[in-house]
Amino acid sequence: MKRSVVLFMIITALVFVFSGCDALQGLLSPEPVEVIVEEETGEFGISKVKGPSGRTDEETAVFTWTIKDPDRQIANYEFRKDGGDWSELGLETEYAWTSYSRGPHSFEVRAQDIEGAYSFTLIWKFTYGVKYPxxxxxxxxxxxxxxxxxxxxxxxxxxxxxxxxxxxxxxxxxxxxxxxxxxxxxxxxxxxxxxxxxxxxxxxxxxxxxxxxxxxxxxxxxxxxxxxxxxxxxxxxxxxxxxxxxxxxxxxxxxxxxxxxxxxxxxxxxxxxxxxxxxxxxxxxxxx
Missing domain, CATH: 3.40.50.2000 (Glycogen Phosphorylase B;)
Incomplete structure (x- = not known):
């Protein structure tokens, strides 16, 4: 019995001492997996209806969206391309983007109601005309x-x-x-x-x-x-x-x-x- 207690104490001491070593630390307490959550900022919801994602060979991308709360009074929609400046779109809920270059692109849209509050921002990501092999x-x-x-x-x-x-x-x-x-x-x-x-x-x-x-x-x-x-x-x-x-x-x-x-x-x-x-x-x- 004493031998078992002594052995347990030795093992515990070794774990404590070596847990600072990188190699063993990885076994004892593995690195947590980072989960990245895209944070939504805004006061009300807006939903995608249509728009490209992933790879596309279409020369025109059409984006449409809608407000989740039909009773909310919208004053204006805004959009931006590839992270540029925001532009006003009025009350249109569709936008057609043409003449983009080959490669990755992003399109974002948000709504502003009559009280000045902004919705969550929608974002579409797509890639046009990538060449293989x-x-x-x-x-x-x-x-x-x-x-x-x-x-x-x-x-x-x-x-x-x-x-x-x-x-x-x-x-x-x-x-x-x-x-x-x-x-x-x-x-x-x-x-x-x-x-x-x-x-x-x-x-x-x-x-x-x-x-x-x-x-x-x-x-x-x-x-x-x-x-x-x-x-x-x-x-x-x-x-x-x-x-x-x-x-x-x-x-x-x-x-x-x-x-x-x-x-x-x-x-x-x-x-x-x-x-x-x-x-x-x-x-x-x-x-x-």
Whole structure:
């Protein structure tokens, strides 16, 4: 009996001591799963009747909605596109949006009653004209391309990863969207038997071919501030002006380089607070 008590005390002490270690802590008290709930703000309800979601190839999106309380007197409806400024719509409960660009979009609508109170905000999210198949490649052979591929797999996106794909391998049949993940690793280049100049020329040729056959190009930089400057910035300068969209981690734009270049070349810039948000960015872009 004493032996059992002693053994129990030893086990309890070990659990107490080692519960601070990361590896064991994960077993003893697993990380809670974060549940994100979209908070509704507003004083009364509004409901969707019609509108696109996910992927669409329609060139016009029609949105309709209704007030949940038919007795509430509405003074005005407001809408906004892609998180821009709110615009008044009067008492119309339908809106047709045309001439949007390829890629992800959002449409929001809210009501205001005669006393000035606002309803909950409705939001539709949809993606227009995304091109398949998808190829993920590297520009600089850093770890960033592996991060991109890992996140893409989390979304169930179908893609081909080819870190050194050549222009002559790109065809209309095997490529619709080309994701170029920029970041220079001289060790990575060496492992692929490439010099920096050879890598630059490969990327220039890829961009030429993509433009010739109508492939959408996305520049992704997911390494944050650490690998900016020097050779990486040289590759950014090559890829960004010929991209449709740029995906970056927020901190990597510390000098506003991405902001300036995207404004100069009319390229859509998507920023992420953390690299983990890349999964959601991929889902939004491809309507997954």
């Amino acid at each position: 998808v190829i993920i490649t590297s520009a600089g052979q850093s770890f960033g391309v592996s991060t991109m591929a890992y996140c893409a797999r989390q979304t169930n996106l179908e893609f081909l990863q080819d870190d050194t794909v050549l222009a002559e391998e790109l065809t209309e049949e095997n490529a619709g969207t080309l994701i170029i993940v920029v970041g220079v690793s001289h060790k990575g280049l060496g492992a692929k038997g490439l010099t920096l100049e050879q890598e630059k020329q490969r990327i220039r040729s890829l961009l030429d071919k993509a433009e010739a056959i109508g492939v959408d190009v996305i520049l992704a930089y997911v390494e944050g501030k650490a690998n900016r400057g020097g050779s990486t910035d040289e590759l950014i300068d090559i890829v960004l002006p010929r991209s449709m969209t740029v995906w970056i981690v927020e901190e990597s734009d510390f000098d506003n380089k991405f902001t300036r270049l995207c404004e100069k070349h009319s390229v859509k810039l998507v920023t992420m607070r953390k690299r983990d948000s890349l999964v959601e960015v991929i889902r939004d872009h491809f309507g997954l």
